[in-house]
Amino acid sequence: MESIKKELPLARSMCWHCQSDIGGEYFCGQCVKVQPLSKDIDYFTCLGLPRKLNIDTVSLETKFYELSRAFHPDFYVGKSEMERAVSLANSAILNQAYRTLKDPIQRVEYLLRLEAGAAKDIPGKAPADLFDTILEIQEHLEEFHAAKSEGNAASAARAGDLLRNARKALEAKRAALESRLAELFQIWDRLVEKKTQAHAYPAEKEQTLKEMRDLLSQRTYVTNMLQNITEALE
């Protein structure tokens, strides 16, 4: 708890209420008023975490609950308008931070935004090794829809079976992408740990971020494809 308090970047270094100095605590040491989080606060810092990709979700939840108890508007109903506004804004930031970091994919996408200034949504890209498979799937999907609209049950069933097989191939690919991503999580975290010793390892970091971005982009493509197949078969 203490360590979080020290690391929280606040909007101001002076209490908005009594003007005393505040050194990162989210309650003023003098008047105990809640302090607004900085608009530029990053989600890792908000939840008192280093920018690592492997997160213990149980302690993340504990921290989230702890901060919720500090900021939630339920505890500010009878307070001043300013305190209520701060509570609302802080809670909104906290909730977004928790939601983003809880999910590993959203977490790494967010890290890419922070570290490499990536766009909010990473566009999908077809995995090169699956190029032929993807073309086949497109064909099967068309066949399946055509057969369905013509009421041709036999060819719809055949195309359906082919799609189900293709789905397995895609799921295997996604699993492979995710397992490589997990390896990169480890590599990234080691680089972050080393950084605290002496060097920043910019080249290694950049390389890792680039590969993660590429994997995510392929994963998005595969996921969309799977979604299309599932929707067609339902």
Added chain:
Amino acid sequence: MARIVGIDLGTTNSLIAYMKGKTPTVIQGPEGRTLVPSIVAYTPTGILVGDAAKEQLVHNPEHTVYSVKRFMGKGLADVTQELQYFPFKLTEQNGVIRLQFGNKALTPPEISAMILKELKARAEAFFGEEIRKAVITVPAYFNDSQRQATKDAGKIAGLEVVRIVNEPTAASLAYGLQKRKQGTIAVYDLGGGTFDISILKLKDGIFEVLATNGNTHLGGDDFDRRLVDVMMLDLKAKHGLSVEGRPKLQQELRVRAEQAKCRLSAEAQATVHVPLPDSKGEYRRTFSRAELENLVNDLIEKTLAPCRQAIKDAGISATDVDEVVLVGGSTRIPLVQQRVQALFGKTPHCELNPDEVVALGAAVQADILSGGIQDMLLLDVTPLTLGIETMGGAMSSLIRRNTTIPTSAKEMFTTFVDGQTSVDIHILQGERELAKDNRSLARFQLKIPPLPAGVPRVEVTFMIDANGILNVTARDVRTGEAQSIEVKPSYGLSDQEIERMIRDSFVYAKQDIQERQQIEAMNEADLILRATEKALARAGNLATPEERAAIQEAVASLKSAMTSVDHRAIRAAIEKVDKASYSLAEKLMNSTLQEALKDKKLSDV
């Protein structure tokens, strides 16, 4: 801090509760009943709410409004399919439904406000103090317009709505407080008009909603209609009778159907008796439980898809749910319990009173907000995805469904034409791809200083607060100044309209009181006039000529006072008649006494 009460504003019944020490308790009415039927009736002698209004359902169907919650935050087009079932008249103005109520066309929030006022009065009588603040519950799946309409109803009733709480989450608070359980629970809430499913994680006093889903147009009312449909066909076939143009018959069928449905939860069969119009005798129909189940099976089935979606969104499987809690009167139906049990693979809990648990939870939340309970915290979610319409009519999502609230999203806007001074933003809620398939919440007009195209940069913040209600603010990024935005709600009341309704509700209340006083004074005047005339006719000879003249003068002035609408003048004239006829009345009394005694022996007296 001022007292905050908890209110369950239900489709069929409403309740008001408070925290009695550490126990949430429902406030009872004068007859010991906790439920206030959510029914409002307009009668020539005044407005009735609750049980008294319920009695008007069959006799006064056109002016007795029920299930008004189904119309909250809606336009007429949203409810066309069910219009045939309602005997009262509905119209629309500025995207808001109006209900014909006496000679006024009132909005659903105004009708709901009458129910809230009744609850408020009940609590005020109980505490002997004015109640100004309340927590009000809504179905979890209510959209922004429906939540806003509920908040408006509170305002019109003279209540500050401190918090809008979702019904299933409120139920979980009452449940969690009582059981002190940890783990994952599912709350299945099937009420009179709405269905909700919420999946929550209970840990160390935190009630975290993982996912919620539902249908705000599915409930016990729909079950009743299935029975009504059968009876309508029957009546046509056997008696050649149609309910069209017969609102009393229509309402009678609905009321009987509801009663039969309730009986069938405990009994194997139930018989409906309906008196036919024009003394055509009686219509009788026996329903078996199996028949009811057959009729409503698909409706119950319709609740299961939202359950599965919520389980999926929560990132768990059905077997991960530790406990299933049933809420809402419709969960008394055995088939509902069976289906829920089959879905989750465990016996659902129904030991808490399904009618009261939501109000009790609202009282718990009210206590948390007043600083009473400090170790419990509810973290709820927004039930529907919020987005804006983009070029080409697609919806671009800003805040995904099941995001913990409060939450916010920012979006940057600029101009496409030199000197453009405004940008229109269309806000939507829903899960579909195209804007037109989602719910339109509001249109905003963003004011922008005239500059070359692409230069202005206005950041718009969409904030969903802890009530699940959207607030929009805009800021010019270059200057850092707040930008004004003009809001046009698609299905809601403007601030000015609400202000007018608050004023009207006072004026009407005043008018109502005056009308009642007038009626009472007139009744009393009638009574005294008849009595005086009778006395003069029977015993005029007992009065002196002066007395007689005085009486006649007083009677004449009372009659003239009665032509006015001033109840005070009538009262004053009544008093004059009273005084003038006092001695005559006395003499009359004595003589009557003597008459009575004349024929009797002393011993009989």
